[in-house]
Amino acid sequence: MRHGLRRVIFVIPFTSIVEQNAAVFRNALGEFGQSAVLEHHSAFVPTNPPKSDPDHYQAREKLRLAMENWDAPIIVTTAVQFFESLFAARPSQCRKLHNIAGSVVILDEAQTLPLKLLRPAVAAIDELARNYRSSIVLCTATQPALNAPDFRGGLEKVRELAPDPPELFRKLERVRVRHVGTLDDDALAAQLRDLDQVLCIVNNRRHARALYQALADQPGARHLTTLMCAKHRSQVLAEVRRRLEAGEPCRLVSTSLIEAGVDISLPTVYRAEAGLDSVAQAAGRCNRNGERAAESSEVRVFATANGDWAPPPELRQFAQAAQEVMRQPQFRDDPLSPSAIEAYFRLLYWQKGDKELDAANLLGLCAASRIDSLPLETLAAKFRMIDTVQMPVIVPFDDDARRDIESLRYAERSGGLARALQPYLVQLPRNGFDALRKAAAIQPVAPEKWGEQFMELVNMDIYSSEFGIWWEEPTFMNSANTII
Numbered sequence: 001m002r003h004g005l006r007r008v009i010f011v012i013p014f015t016s017i018v019e020q021n022a023a024v025f026r027n028a029l030g031e032f033g034q035s036a037v038l039e040h041h042s043a044f045v046p047t048n049p050p051k052s053d054p055d056h057y058q059a060r061e062k063l064r065l066a067m068e069n070w071d072a073p074i075i076v077t078t079a080v081q082f083f084e085s086l087f088a089a090r091p092s093q094c095r096k097l098h099n100i101a102g103s104v105v106i107l108d109e110a111q112t113l114p115l116k117l118l119r120p121a122v123a124a125i126d127e128l129a130r131n132y133r134s135s136i137v138l139c140t141a142t143q144p145a146l147n148a149p150d151f152r153g154g155l156e157k158v159r160e161l162a163p164d165p166p167e168l169f170r171k172l173e174r175v176r177v178r179h180v181g182t183l184d185d186d187a188l189a190a191q192l193r194d195l196d197q198v199l200c201i202v203n204n205r206r207h208a209r210a211l212y213q214a215l216a217d218q219p220g221a222r223h224l225t226t227l228m229c230a231k232h233r234s235q236v237l238a239e240v241r242r243r244l245e246a247g248e249p250c251r252l253v254s255t256s257l258i259e260a261g262v263d264i265s266l267p268t269v270y271r272a273e274a275g276l277d278s279v280a281q282a283a284g285r286c287n288r289n290g291e292r293a294a295e296s297s298e299v300r301v302f303a304t305a306n307g308d309w310a311p312p313p314e315l316r317q318f319a320q321a322a323q324e325v326m327r328q329p330q331f332r333d334d335p336l337s338p339s340a341i342e343a344y345f346r347l348l349y350w351q352k353g354d355k356e357l358d359a360a361n362l363l364g365l366c367a368a369s370r371i372d373s374l375p376l377e378t379l380a381a382k383f384r385m386i387d388t389v390q391m392p393v394i395v396p397f398d399d400d401a402r403r404d405i406e407s408l409r410y411a412e413r414s415g416g417l418a419r420a421l422q423p424y425l426v427q428l429p430r431n432g433f434d435a436l437r438k439a440a441a442i443q444p445v446a447p448e449k450w451g452e453q454f455m456e457l458v459n460m461d462i463y464s465s466e467f468g469i470w471w472e473e474p475t476f477m478n479s480a481n482t483i484i
Contacts, residue, residue, distance in 0.1 A: 005135060008104045009075045011082045013112040017261040019422075022076040029074075038072035040081060049461070070096040079113065080385045086124045087362070087383035089376040101132040111277045111345075114385055115352055116359035119153055122146055123363060126155055141284070142277040143338070145345040152354055153363070165338050174287040175269075176215055177279065177299045177335050179326055184305035189214040192270070196220075196249045200270040201282050205255055207272070207309040212253040216466070220249035226257050228468035229395045231423040233257075240264065257283060265289050269299045273311060275318030276325060276344040280336050301326070321348040355476035391433035392425045393442050394456045395463055403458055409446045414453070421454075426469055 010025075012018050018039065026033030070077075076367045082105075085093050105128065107113075112123050115439050128134035135153075136381060138144070148154035162168055183191070192198055192215060202208050205225050212223035220243050222236055241264065243250040250266070256274075258264070259281035265288035271279055279301060287297035301322075304310055310320045321344055331340040349357065358364070360382035365375055396402045401424040404417050411417055428436070433455075436442045441459040442454045 003135065004102075005104050005133070006102045007070075007073050007099065008102065008106065009070070009077065009082070010106050011077055011079050011108060013079045013109050014260045015078055017045060018076055020261075024266045025074055036072060037074045037076060040070065040075060068092060068095050070099040076373070079107070079163060083117070083121055083124065083385060084383060087120070087379050089380040100128060100134060102134065104135045104137065106137045106139055108139050108287060110140045111144045113144070115348075115357055117362075117383060117385060118349075119354065119358040120362040120383065122151070122155065123153055126153070129155075129437060142280045142336075142341045143345075145342050145349065150346060151349060161382055169338055174290050174294050175283045175297045175299050176294060177301065179323075180300045180302050182303040182305050183308075186209060187305075188270070188302065192253075193218055193473065195251070195268050197244060197266050198250075198268045198270065199252045199254065199258070199264075199266045199282075201254050201256060201258060201285075202272045202304075202309065203274060203311050203315060204309065205258070207304070207306075208253050209253050209296055209470075212466070215251055215253065218249070218251055220251055222250070222252045223466055224252065224254035224258055226255065227426060227470060229397055229424045229426050231397050231401070232395075232465075232468060232473065234423070237262065237264065256281075265291065267292060267297055271299060271301050271318040272309070273301060273303050274315060274322065275348070276322045278318070278334060279322065280341070283336060300330055317351060318348065321351060327360045349404075389398060389430045390427035391430055392427055392455070393433065393436070393469070394421055394445070394454060395426055395469070396425050396456065396460065397424050397463075405445055405454075408450070408454055414450065418454075426457075428469070 010021065012021060022037055022039040025037045029036050036469060085096060086100075088094050105125070107125070125136045129136050138146070145151060146154050147158050148156050183465075188200070188297055189211065192200055192211075197220075201210065202211060205227060209221065212221065215221040217377060222240055224233055224236055226233075229238070240250055240252055244264075244266065252258075252266070256278060259278065262285065264285050266286060269282050269286040271282040274282075279299065282363055283299045286299050287294065310316070322335075324347060325344045326335045328343070331337065331343065334340060341362075355361075362379055362382060369375060394401070396405055401421065404420050408414065408421075410418050433442070436457075437455075439459075441457065441462060442455045443458050444450065445454040445456050457469065462469060
């Protein structure tokens with residue numbers, strides 16, 4: 001209001017936490033929350049007004065138009081939705097663009113912008129700030145080094161909102177980070193057994209499963225993976241929190257999914273080598289609430305001895321840049337300091353080079369075209385933040401899920417049921433989905449009505465209480481086991 005801006009657009013990288021953020025905003029705004037906050041992302045299914053409401057269809061159409069136009073004071077959306085709209089060529093995706101002008105755009109976890117699209121994404125937000133009266137806020141604990149002139153085509157007139165970040169960082173310091181060398185699984189499992197309460201985060205699902213199996217006989221051993229549906233993961237986390245609060249043993253093995261906004265706090269965290277931004281996210285699960293002294297709260301970074309567990313190709317360069325920074329004497333004792341994080345991102349961007357930071361040459365295409373002849377369809381096709389196609393499968397995990405699946409068979413409209421079933425979805429890579437389809441382990445719900453919109457896991461023998469969707473030789477996972 002002070003600056004005459006029209007709305008706040010809150011952009012989140014992870015679909016999994018959009019809903020909880022939107023709920024927090026609605027609660028904070030009290031009676032105005034329901035009408036003021038608009039949620040818009042691929043997994044969102046609006047709740048239809050009751051049919052008894054005489055304005056039922058008019059209300060549905062109003063909500064649809066509001067979502068398409070982003071016509072609300074507060075928009076909560078994903079990075080995919082936001083940036084792909086800026087480069088879109090279809091009218092339905094572009095109708096919201098005029099409402100981005102004159103807005104506060106908060107990019108949460110700004111460091112997660114994909115490197116292959118980093119230069120065009122930065123150019124887009126720079127254009128919004130320069131010529132469309134948008135106020136861009138990059139919100140993160142690991143600020144990417146996007147300022148000009150160090151970053152080609154970077155942001156200008158950037159100012160820090162927090163007073164004295166180095167001093168603030170010092171006051172909020174809660175952990176110590178150190179590299180503990182190379183560990184094979186036996187040595188790693190032995191160290192985890194020696195600690196009563198510990199979290200270990202690794203880079204792929206197969207490693208997480210193997211490590212958990214090595215610890216399964218230990219008190220409080222638990223495992224988290226995105227092959228579990230969200231309802232299942234919530235139950236595991238609730239049990240973990242209960243054990244932690246009661247002072248009981250708790251040894252949790254997880255993929256990086258736990259770094260995406262999960263509110264949990266352990267005294268010791270092990271993190272397989274990754275980028276410093278990932279190490280910082282892992283550190284956010286250690287002594288999260290400052291309940292212990294920083295000196296007794298340790299994040300131990302380790303290299304894996306097993307070549308199968310090494311960081312996947314897209315993460316290896318992040319891990320290598322982090323290693324180089326951590327080896328430098330001025331950062332060895334404090335690798336998560338603001339200066340260390342800046343050095344890490346500068347090194348990473350230098351190693352990548354301008355071409356890899358605009359892998360599809362989108363800026364080159366724009367520079368070679370007149371403003372009235374931009375190759376809009378080509379730009380839209382090439383600006384894709386997610387390459388791999390994930391297919392949703394509904395897991396009949398409990399009585400509520402089974403009831404809603406059964407209701408789908410007879411429902412006239414799917415909106416409310418689709419939303420209720422969101423916590424029971426597991427996203428599978430296309431080849432895995434096809435393999436399960438061929439084996440008749442998944443089948444469509446009421447295909448005569450919904451086609452293959454709702455696919456149900458009908459063979460619950462391959463859904464484990466420890467591993468989620470799992471079977472002895474998941475060969476189709478070999479090409480996709482790096483997805484969190």
